[in-house]
Structure formats: structure tokens, C-alpha cells
Amino acid sequence: MRGVSIIGVGTTPFGVCEGVSLKELACKACLDALKDAGIDKREIQAFYVGNFISGILVGQETIAPLIANGIGLPKDVPATKVEGACCSGGIALRHGYLLVASGAADFVLVAGVEKMTSASTEKNTEGLASAFDQETEGRTGLTFPGFFALIARRHMHQYGTKPEHLGLVSVKNHSNGVSNPRARFRNPVSLDEVMASRIIADPLRLYDCCPISDGAAAAVLCPSDIAASFHPKPVDILSVAQTTGYSATYEMEDPTTLIATVKAAKQAYEMANITPHDVDVAEIHDCFTIAEIVDSEDLGFFPKGRGGFAVEEGQTLLDGKIPINPSGGLISKGHPVGATGLGQIYELVIQLRGEHENQVKGAEIGLAHNLGGTGQLCTVTILRRRA
Amino acid sequence: MSCEVIKLLHCSRCQAFQVPPRLVCTKCGGEELTQVTREPSGTIYSFTTIYTAPARFSKQVPYHVALVELLGGARVTARVERVPGESLYIGMPVRLSRQDEHGLWFRPEQYEPNSGS
Numbered sequence: 001m002r003g004v005s006i007i008g009v010g011t012t013p014f015g016v017c018e019g020v021s022l023k024e025l026a027c028k029a030c031l032d033a034l035k036d037a038g039i040d041k042r043e044i045q046a047f048y049v050g051n052f053i054s055g056i057l058v059g060q061e062t063i064a065p066l067i068a069n070g071i072g073l074p075k076d077v078p079a080t081k082v083e084g085a086c087c088s089g090g091i092a093l094r095h096g097y098l099l100v101a102s103g104a105a106d107f108v109l110v111a112g113v114e115k116m117t118s119a120s121t122e123k124n125t126e127g128l129a130s131a132f133d134q135e136t137e138g139r140t141g142l143t144f145p146g147f148f149a150l151i152a153r154r155h156m157h158q159y160g161t162k163p164e165h166l167g168l169v170s171v172k173n174h175s176n177g178v179s180n181p182r183a184r185f186r187n188p189v190s191l192d193e194v195m196a197s198r199i200i201a202d203p204l205r206l207y208d209c210c211p212i213s214d215g216a217a218a219a220v221l222c223p224s225d226i227a228a229s230f231h232p233k234p235v236d237i238l239s240v241a242q243t244t245g246y247s248a249t250y251e252m253e254d255p256t257t258l259i260a261t262v263k264a265a266k267q268a269y270e271m272a273n274i275t276p277h278d279v280d281v282a283e284i285h286d287c288f289t290i291a292e293i294v295d296s297e298d299l300g301f302f303p304k305g306r307g308g309f310a311v312e313e314g315q316t317l318l319d320g321k322i323p324i325n326p327s328g329g330l331i332s333k334g335h336p337v338g339a340t341g342l343g344q345i346y347e348l349v350i351q352l353r354g355e356h357e358n359q360v361k362g363a364e365i366g367l368a369h370n371l372g373g374t375g376q377l378c379t380v381t382i383l384r385r386r387a
Numbered sequence: 388m389s390c391e392v393i394k395l396l397h398c399s400r401c402q403a404f405q406v407p408p409r410l411v412c413t414k415c416g417g418e419e420l421t422q423v424t425r426e427p428s429g430t431i432y433s434f435t436t437i438y439t440a441p442a443r444f445s446k447q448v449p450y451h452v453a454l455v456e457l458l459g460g461a462r463v464t465a466r467v468e469r470v471p472g473e474s475l476y477i478g479m480p481v482r483l484s485r486q487d488e489h490g491l492w493f494r495p496e497q498y499e500p501n502s503g504s
Contacts, residue, residue, distance in 0.1 A: 120442075122440075122442040122445055125439060125441045125442075126443065135408060136464070136490070137464045139488060139490050140452050140465060140489055140490050141440060141441075141447065141450060141452060141466070141489060142452045142464060143441065145437070146435045146452055149435035150435055150453075151433075153434060153435065153477065154433045157433075157477050199436075199438050200437075200438055201437045201438065201439070202435050202437075202438075204435075246413065247413070250406065250462040250463050250464045251403075255433065255454070
């Protein structure tokens with residue numbers, strides 16, 4: 001396996017992109033990434049796009065060739081959609097990575113896209129809930145806020161995590177989103193506002209939940225040994241791991257741990273030959289505030305049960321021990337489900353180039369954690385800037 | 388209306404319980420699953436009350452969904468009936484009240500008619 005690097009990234013803002021179609025969003029992000037890489041689209045040898053529920057929300061399927069044609073890729077380029085719920089973007093990146101690492105292709109374009117805000121909240125909740133096993137858990141009426149509420153309740157019971165700990169995740173991520181022009185929400189919120197917001201799935205409140213959003217993000221990959229000839233600041237991919245977790249909550253022995261994250265993190269750290277303490281900046285899957293707390297423990301940043309207290313102690317702030325979600329995360333930046341994994345990669349690449357609006361000083365190693373469904377899928381990606 | 392038993396599948400290799408339909412144990416991959424029955428009682432392992440729901444459930448909000456730990460060990464995701472004045476808690480004893488298209492429904496033990504039978 002040869003080294004793989006990111007030589008270009010592109011994105012749309014995440015949020016309400018009224019009048020902009022799924023196809024336009026994806027094409028814009030892809031063209032941005034190609035331009036950033038300084039590469040001719042005729043050089044691209046494969047295209048992967050992550051998407052979760054375009055069929056349900058906007059009635060558009062077979063989107064990979066649609067986007068490939070939309071950006072003028074040659075007709076001999078395979079264009080493939082990958083789906084893994086909210087982890088679709090991370091999976092697209094991994095497929096592109098494997099193709100370049102194996103030598104099967106030199107230049108691969110990967111993207112993620114979702115168009116959500118043109119559909120109603122009920123339709124979105126229904127589409128997202130299609131990731132449940134419909135024969136067992138789906139038919140109970142469990143929702144994704146509900147799933148994470150079940151986890152939150154256990155986390156509070158087992159470790160003494162408080163609703164205020166969850167609220168502080170929202171306060172931090174909204175604060176980070178203020179200076180991110182790609183974020184959907186750019187207003188700060190106070191803990192009082194979070195704690196007074198309406199209940200979505202008890203104990204989770206509105207500000208504990210990420211907003212549905214439109215958006216797309218993309219990246220161009222190539223072999224590490226030629227990366228510097230395309231971009232002055234190539235970012236090396238040290239590892240991308242993808243794993244499978246349980247498809248239903250009742251099957252998890254301890255739902256305060258998502259096994260797919262634990263296993264993906266272990267693989268990714270081993271492959272990159274680093275420990276959690278070597279990570280300088282992390283973009284992790286805070287679809288709900290409790291998710292950021294659980295993820296931060298499962299990724300090894302904090303002992304199990306201490307994630308909420310670490311937030312209270314400021315350890316995840318921009319200048320903390322491990323800055324988590326300086327982009328604003330899914331909570332503030334938004335969660336266009338199929339695009340999120342590559343949105344995280346966009347934010348980290350900008351961080352590692354030293355050009356982020358919320359720059360973590362001296363950041364050398366970045367970690368992206370993308371989660372799908374009931375922790376059914378997970379990707380952990382570790383990136384490093386060159387010295 | 389009370390239900391007599393809950394039907395589950397038991398893996399002879401790793402002893403995990405599975406909610407049917409299943410051909411293979413999701414925990415260990417074992418293929419020897421035998422049907423077992425469980426008493427229709429248990430305790431709440433975790434719970435939530437859902438206020439924002441997909442369209443097909445939106446007329447039912449707010450509704451409770453819980454993880455119920457059945458007597459004899461096995462966990463299921465199920466509905467819990469709304470009972471006036473009741474307040475759910477982890478460890479709360481519940482008893483199966485019905486089964487329908489939503490799956491299993493439980494009711495707090497103290498509200499179950501004829502619970503002493």
C-alpha cells in the first residue's frame with residue numbers, strides 16, 4: 001500500500017440553500033476541490049459520492065453519474081454512490097483512499113452531498129429513521145434523537161453526567177460556529193437558552209440536536225509522492241478505518257459505548273502509529289450533544305464516563321487539551337447527512353494548512369470521526385500535515 | 388388484555404438473545420438459534436419520551452420508548468403505555484400489556500390490572 005494525500009478540498013456552506021438542488025450543491029463542491037488541487041478533471045480516474053436519503057427527500061437516485069456528468073468527468077470514469085447513513089461521506093473517502101493506496105488509480109475525486117431543507121421536519125425524521133431495523137426497532141417509533149436520548153439517560157445513570165454537561169457541548173459548538181462562514185448557525189447560545197429549549201426526545205432538547213441542512217463537500221486524492229507538485233500544502237492520510245456496530249439498541253450490552261467507534265479508533269491509531277494523545281484537533285460526530293461526549297470517550301480522549309466532566313473543565317475548547325469540533329460541529333455547522341464526513345475532512349485540511357478561522361495553533365495531526373445510524377457504521381480518519 | 392409470554396431466539400454458542408426474525412446471532416455469528424419464551428415482565432433499562440416523530444407516528448406524540456430488561460435476561464426495545472401521573476425511572480418494574488404493529492407494549496407494574504394473578 002502506498003501513501004495517499006489530499007491535494008484539494010471544496011465545499012458549499014452548510015445550511016439552508018434555498019433554490020439550490022442536490023446536483024448543484026455536489027457539482028459546486030467537486031469543482032471547488034478540483035480547482036483547489038489545480039488538477040484537470042480529465043485526470044480523474046474514479047469518483048465516489050456519499051449520500052444517505054436523496055431518494056426519500058428529493059426523489060433523486062443514481063446520483064453518482066448525475067454529478068459526474070454535471071462536472072464533466074470523462075465517460076470512462078467509474079462513478080459510484082456509497083451509502084452508510086450519516087457515515088456515507090467517510091465511506092466515500094475510504095473507498096477513494098483504498099483505490100489510490102492499492103495503485104488501482106492515481107487521482108480520485110470523493111464527495112458527499114445531502115439536500116434536506118426542502119422536505120418537512122416529519123419527512124426528514126422519517127427518512128433518517130429509515131436507518132433503523134424496521135422489523136424490530138423502527139416500528140416502535142424510535143427516532144434518532146430518541147436513540148441518543150436512551151444513551152444519554154444511561155450515561156447520566158452510570159456516570160453522573162448532568163444535563164448541563166450536554167448543554168455545555170452545545171454552547172461550545174455554537175461559540176465555535178460563530179466565526180465559521182460555512183456554518184448554518186453563527187449565533188452564540190447561552191447555557192440557560194439551551195436548558196430552556198423545547199424537549200425533542202427527553203432528556204434531549206432542541207439545542208442538543210444538530211439541524212437538518214443542505215450541503216456538499218469534496219476532496220481530491222493522489223499518491224503522496226507526487227502530492228506536492230499539485231498543492232503547496234498537501235495533507236497526508238495516515239489511516240482510514242471503517243467498522244460495523246450493532247443495528248439495534250437492545251443488542252448493545254452497554255449502550256454508553258458504541259463499539260464501531262472503539263474498533264475504528266483502535267484500527268486507525270494502530271495504522272497511523274499514534275495514540276489518542278497525539279491528536280491535536282478533532283472533528284467528531286456530534287449529531288447530538290451526548291454523542292460528542294460518548295465519542296470523545298470511545299476515541300480514547302477521556303476515560304469512559306468522564307466526557308461530560310471534561311467539557312465542563314474546558315478540555316475540549318479551542319485552547320483545551322484536545323480541541324473538539326472547532327468548526328462548530330454538526331450541532332452548529334449543520335448536518336447534511338451524506339456530506340458530513342467530507343465536511344469534517346474539509347475543516348481538518350484547512351486546520352492542517354494553518355488557514356482555519358478557528359485555527360488550533362501548531363496543529364499537526366487531525367482526527368475525523370463519522371458515525372452512521374445506531375452506531376452501525378463508523379469511519380475514523382487520521383490526517384497529518386507535512387513538517 | 389395481558390400477554391402470556393414473549394418469544395425470543397437464544398444462541399446456543401454465545402448465549403445471547405435475539406429478537407426474531409433472525410437466522411444468525413448478531414453477536415457471535417452462531418447459526419444455532421432456538422426459540423425460547425420469557426415471562427412478560429421486566430424493568431426499565433433506559434427510556435425516552437418522544438415529542439418529534441416521523442409522519443406515521445406524529446399523531447401519537449408524546450410517546451415513551453424504552454429498553455426493557457426482561458426477567459431472565461434479554462433486552463428489548465418497546466413502547467411503554469402512557470399512564471396518568473406516572474413517571475418512568477430506570478429500574479421501574481413493567482409488565483407486557485399488548486403487542487401490535489409497533490411491537491411490544493409495557494405498562495408500569497403497579498398500574499397493571501390483575502397483576503397479582
